[in-house]
Amino acid sequence: MGRKPLLLVLTAVIVVGGFLGTLAAGKSPQLGLDLQGGVSVRLFPVKGTDKALLDTARQVISNRVNALGVSEPEVSRQGDTIVVDLPGAKNRKQIVDSIGSTGSMENREVLNIFPVTFKVPPTTTTKPGTTTTTKPGATTTTKPGTTTSAGSTTSASAPTTTATSTATTVTTAPATATTVKGATTTTKATGPTTTTKPLPTTTAPSLTGKSCPDFIKLSPTQFFWDQRNSSRAPHKVCYQLGPNLLSGTAVSAASASYTTGQWGVDVTYKSGQFAPIATGKVGKQVAIVLDNLVVSAPTINAGITGDNVRISGSFSQGEAQNLALALRYGSLPVKFDQKQQTVEDVSPTLGKDQLRAGIAAGLIGLGFVALYMLLFYRLLGIVVWAGLALTGMVMYSLVSWFGDIYGVTLTLSGVTGIIVSVGVTVDSYVVFFERLKDEVRSGKTVRSSIESGWRKAWRTIVAADSVSLIGAGVLYALTVGSVKGFAYFLALSTIVDLVLAWCFMHPLVLMMSRKSNLVGMKGVGIASGLDVAGRTSV
DSSP states (O other): OOHHHHHHHHHHHHHHHHHHHHHHTTOOOEEOHHHHOEEEEEEOBOTTOOTHHHHHHHHHHHHHHHHTTOSSOEEEEETTEEEEEEETOOOHHHHHHHHHSOOOEEEEEEEEEEETTOOBOOOEEEOTTOEEEEOTTOOEEEOTTOEEEEOSOOEEEOOOEEEEEEEOSSSOOOOOOOOOTTOEEEOOSSSSSOSSOOOOTTTGGGGBTOOHHHHHHHOTTTEEEESOOSSSSOOOEEEEEEEEEEEGGGEEEEEEEEETTEEEEEEEESTTSSHHHHHHTTTSBEEEEETTEEEEOEEEOTTOOSSEEEEEEEEOHHHHHHHHHHHHTSSOSSOBOTTTOEEEEEOHHHHHHHHHHHHHHHHHHHHHHHHHHHHHHTHHHHHHHHHHHHHHHHHHHHHHHHHHHHOOEEOHHHHHHHHHHHHHHHHHHHHHHHHHHHHHHTTOOHHHHHHHHHHHHHHHHHHHHHHHHHHHHHHHHHOOTHHHHHHHHHHHHHHHHHHHIIIIIHHHHHHHHTOHHHHHOTTTSHHHHTTOTTOOOO
16 A cells, blocks of 8 residues: 555544544533523723733632633633633522632641542541551541551642741741652551541541542531642642631732742731741641632741741742732732623523524535535545545544643634634635646646646645634734634634645545546546546546
């Protein structure tokens, strides 16, 4: 088998196999607000608000709506307003209250850190002098003189950081920060005692057999998730925390900086508010809680006596900047006018009707195009049909997996972009076939005209698709909302067209031109489609 036939077979196998695999995996496109319904909220800042703070407010609101568990929310800034689109959202009141509230930040002592699958078995009590072996995470209550052993390993992974003093009022030297991001607390397989703290016996009975999500539901003032919260970065641990020690209003300034070879966050607290807490919590972790999510849990080092503190660890630049932003604006940095706030319910029925109408319009248009190609190019029209079918399979697979992995949502404008791209795809076939006509009319055979015609056609196809890509790129960069979705899917379809033109259209036409019966077939052959009836492939 030659190189071109092999390329054709591989392309067909990959495209069809990928499409069937997508269906078998149960994947489908993530539908946007206008197609599956939901809630759209538009927030208006009060007059005189610094516009530079709107982007910060958008990020804080984005963190909040992610925590609501809504599928693929979209939070965007449109001019001086912030628009929150929540596809499939049901609890309207909870959503509106959450995104419009000022929010709160707390500092709480970390009592325990548990992995997501951690469960608490029933509490057991042993008599003096006996030995009890417990499963991972079990709580055991014994009288004096007993021994408790861990029979297996339990681990919890969570980033750890340290808080140190950067300016002190006494002669004590500032403590250094030693941090290992993602440090793991593990109970050994053997040994007289466990290294993880058991849940208090006053709490364990009501949580027997429960996992971390159950902990949080049953005791929301004591258990909290870490801030990882999306399909691409799910929660890894939950924290058991003590009561609030210090509110976020105690922070007067926070900024990310790079010193001594690592990124960290320099925090300034209001006079005399943090040092007393730090003095009593040396060597312990104190979690920074924003909107009921733990954004960081630094360990308090000795030597903190002033108001300036540095939180250091294995931070990337982005992580340090995000933490600084959370500390500065634990509550929304922008106050929104509640009277102007608009909330719109988008009906799922309306969305389905729009989707059906869009698909119907696309299919009707596609049908006319396919019929025209068949009548005008005869057997070559079948090549166009096959190419459009493969394009549809590729787009379905890409949109489905992109939605699952990257959060790409398919909106009505996106459907429009895909329908418009059909014209771009068909244009590539027309350019190639018309080039073949020119080559054959110059005296060449159908077969010998394929390569020369393809080289000239390919340059034209690349030029035309490049214009489409540039236009889509400009629209995507300069617009927001639905127009951005139109541009995204138009660009994606154009890229797919380039790939399939090279890997499918050219090899298939080349193979067909080598069959004399396909070229000279009376009335419907390739020669008839190129207006050179009677010509053969050689």
